[in-house]
Amino acid sequence: MTRAKPFPRRVFPTMFATHRHILVGSAPGEPCFSKNLQTTQMRLLARMLLHPFYVLREFGVQLSRCVIENLGNMRSFYGFLQEIQLDPDDITQIVDLGSLKPFLLLASSIIESSLCASIVFAIDNVEEIWNRSQENGLYSALYHLCDTHPTFCRVAFTGTADHGLGALTPLVKRVKRDAEYQECLSCLYFDRQYSRREEIADPTPGTTEWIWTHPSYLACEQQDCGNLWIQGKPGSGKSVLPKSILDHQNPSKQTPQSSRKRKLNVVDTLMCDWFYSTRGGEILMAHKSLMQSLLYQLLLQSPPLFRYFRSISRQHPPLSKDWVTVESMLGLLKAISTTGIRMICVVDAMDESEDVYAAEEQRRTVLSQFSLIASECSTSKMKLLILGRPSPDIETHFWSHYRRHENLQFIIFEHENTDDIQKIIESGVGSVRRAMHSFTDHYDNNKFSSGQGHAKQRVETPQQRRSREQEEKECQKMKSYLESHANGVILWVTVILSILNTEVESRAFTFRRLHEKMEKLPRALRSLHASIIRDLSSKLDGHGWRTARKALMWVSGANTFHSLTAIQLREALAIPEGVSELVEQDDPIEPNLIPIDEWTEFRYHLRKLCRPLIEIIRPAAQRRVVQGENAIEVKNFLADPVASEGLFFTGKDAIQRLRDD
Numbered sequence: 238m239t240r241a242k243p244f245p246r247r248v249f250p251t252m253f254a255t256h257r258h259i260l261v262g263s264a265p266g267e268p269c270f271s272k273n274l275q276t277t278q279m280r281l282l283a284r285m286l287l288h289p290f291y292v293l294r295e296f297g298v299q300l301s302r303c304v305i306e307n308l309g310n311m312r313s314f315y316g317f318l319q320e321i322q323l324d325p326d327d328i329t330q331i332v333d334l335g336s337l338k339p340f341l342l343l344a345s346s347i348i349e350s351s352l353c354a355s356i357v358f359a360i361d362n363v364e365e366i367w368n369r370s371q372e373n374g375l376y377s378a379l380y381h382l383c384d385t386h387p388t389f390c391r392v393a394f395t396g397t398a399d400h401g402l403g404a405l406t407p408l409v410k411r412v413k414r415d416a417e418y419q420e421c422l423s424c425l426y427f428d429r430q431y432s433r434r435e436e437i438a439d440p441t442p443g444t445t446e447w448i449w450t451h452p453s454y455l456a457c458e459q460q461d462c463g464n465l466w467i468q469g470k471p472g473s474g475k476s477v478l479p480k481s482i483l484d485h486q487n488p489s490k491q492t493p494q495s496s497r498k499r500k501l502n503v504v505d506t507l508m509c510d511w512f513y514s515t516r517g518g519e520i521l522m523a524h525k526s527l528m529q530s531l532l533y534q535l536l537l538q539s540p541p542l543f544r545y546f547r548s549i550s551r552q553h554p555p556l557s558k559d560w561v562t563v564e565s566m567l568g569l570l571k572a573i574s575t576t577g578i579r580m581i582c583v584v585d586a587m588d589e590s591e592d593v594y595a596a597e598e599q600r601r602t603v604l605s606q607f608s609l610i611a612s613e614c615s616t617s618k619m620k621l622l623i624l625g626r627p628s629p630d631i632e633t634h635f636w637s638h639y640r641r642h643e644n645l646q647f648i649i650f651e652h653e654n655t656d657d658i659q660k661i662i663e664s665g666v667g668s669v670r671r672a673m674h675s676f677t678d679h680y681d682n683n684k685f686s687s688g689q690g691h692a693k694q695r696v697e698t699p700q701q702r703r704s705r706e707q708e709e710k711e712c713q714k715m716k717s718y719l720e721s722h723a724n725g726v727i728l729w730v731t732v733i734l735s736i737l738n739t740e741v742e743s744r745a746f747t748f749r750r751l752h753e754k755m756e757k758l759p760r761a762l763r764s765l766h767a768s769i770i771r772d773l774s775s776k777l778d779g780h781g782w783r784t785a786r787k788a789l790m791w792v793s794g795a796n797t798f799h800s801l802t803a804i805q806l807r808e809a810l811a812i813p814e815g816v817s818e819l820v821e822q823d824d825p826i827e828p829n830l831i832p833i834d835e836w837t838e839f840r841y842h843l844r845k846l847c848r849p850l851i852e853i854i855r856p857a858a859q860r861r862v863v864q865g866e867n868a869i870e871v872k873n874f875l876a877d878p879v880a881s882e883g884l885f886f887t888g889k890d891a892i893q894r895l896r897d898d
Contacts, residue, residue, distance in 0.1 A: 363394045424561055465646045470626065473725050718755060737751055
């Protein structure tokens with residue numbers, strides 16, 4: 238027995254709840270004919286017809302055909318007409334003349350005789366019907382059917398305008414044409430989807446340029462599909478690279494030089510990305526979040542892909558997220574890849590994904606499915622750029638993939654970032670030099686300014702020249718030391734430069750003292766963090782120590798829920814410690830705020846308080862706060878009670894601190 242396909246109720250999301258009439262934005266599909274109309278919805282469609290006569294005729298033909306199909310032969314159909322007191326001539330009047338009265342009698346009789354479960358009359362492109370006087374009669378007839386048989390009859394209009402609906406106009410419920418598409422996007426979207434990407438600082442100008450000419454990158458560019466695995470040690474600056482690649486794909490951030498380097502971006506290529514983050518909590522570590530974000534971005538860029546999503550989403554109630562599972566989304570990604578659409582998926586910090594045993598199994602499943610999609614589907618044009626630290630299960634997966642498919646390219650990040658480190662050192666030492674002369678420059682500008690507002694050209698004295706040459710010599714020694722001891726770890730370099738900046742800003746410095754300070758600092762990240770803690774304990778009093786710990790806990794705890802701004806951190810530090818202060822003061826927050834005129838001042842206060850353990854990405858009021866350049870290293874260090882001394886706290890402690898405050 239032939240069964241009709243289920244009516245796509247997601248096209249008419251409210252019609253099947255409480256409303257009998259609905260204006261929708263897309264046609265419901267082809268007419269439905271079935272041998273078993275008693276359990277099937279009869280769907281009748283009039284599409285692109287210019288006159289109400291043709292609409293009635295089309296509905297009459299389809300009604301008659303459905304009954305004939307259900308009864309089995311014409312003789313039974315004639316018998317049915319006789320029972321309802323209709324002649325074959327009446328059917329002819331419907332078909333040939335679009336007569337209204339016999340049409341209503343036929344439709345009502347079909348419903349009353351229980352020949353079908355229900356009837357849906359759908360009129361597509363309602364704005365195309367031009368005979369308004371007769372059109373009102375048609376709509377009134379359909380309204381009469383729905384009003385007489387409210388349980389069994391529905392009417393759906395599709396189009397871009399509702400003129401001509403006559404008496405039905407105030408009764409019609411409206412849904413936008415892309416309502417189901419937007420509903421699907423809303424099911425995939427979640428808060429903090431881009432939070433980790435937005436926390437990453439922009440690369441130092443001139444860095445990450447090596448990727449565009451790297452042999453492995455170029456080989457990946459030449460392939461239709463494949464994997465590029467970029468592995469790097471902690472603190473090597475990996476997360477800046479994917480952001481740089483994504484920025485190169487963004488036309489608003491293009492320069493004439495960068496646009497020529499966009500190797501992977503070709504015409505009609507869809508870009509999507511995900512940045513895992515341990516400090517972001519379960520949401521930013523979850524593989525489900527990865528799949529949701531990738532599919533959301535693909536669907537947002539290419540609405541025609543919705544045809545793959547609706548086949549799954551329509552199996553569930555409207556607005557339900559039950560279909561949003563890792564397994565179903567992997568299936569969707571595989572289905573999309575079979576179309577041959579060019580896609581580039583960038584995934585950062587794969588090693589920071591869920592790290593419990595069951596989740597590690599799921600990580601292998603996700604990686605394996607990605608490999609299948611990018612390698613074993615003959616029509617796939619998907620490329621995967623995955624970055625992360627060395628991790629046994631990830632390395633095992635990729636080497637296994639390479640033995641089977643060979644379309645894997647591999648880059649060890651710290652082997653390639655030497656030029657980047659040199660540029661960061663050059664920029665950082667330049668910042669230290671500017672800090673050395675910040676007061677002198679301000680003084681000189683005032684001293685030598687002319688009445689017209691133009692600075693006079695200074696003439697360098699022999700003493701000034703010798704001083705400048707000595708300064709350049711000492712700064713070159715700093716650069717050489719940092720370059721020779723970086724070992725591919727950009728974070729170590731930036732922390733050292735931050736410490737040197739703090740020393741210079743104290744005004745009690747000499748080049749000898751700066752060199753001694755720099756050379757005494759440990760060359761391993763963990764030991765360097767321990768050295769920073771010891772330095773803080775020797776310089777901060779009890780109140781300063783408690784404030785530093787409070788700031789670190791707020792940054793760590795808040796990032797589990799959302800990114801923290803400088804405004805929020807300043808106010809958090811002003812929350813009084815004791816209950817008595819809260820009771821005694823009218824406004825306990827305002828008197829405790831750190832006084833600042835500009836947000837660069839607040840950044841300076843944080844640097845004195847926590848050294849490089851906390852950093853503001855950009856010194857503006859709404860910019861986010863992160864724990865240094867590599868927050869996971871700082872977070873892990875602070876969770877060690879021995880190494881972090883009095884600053885020790887766990888992730889749970891930080892979250893509880895936020896709740897208490």
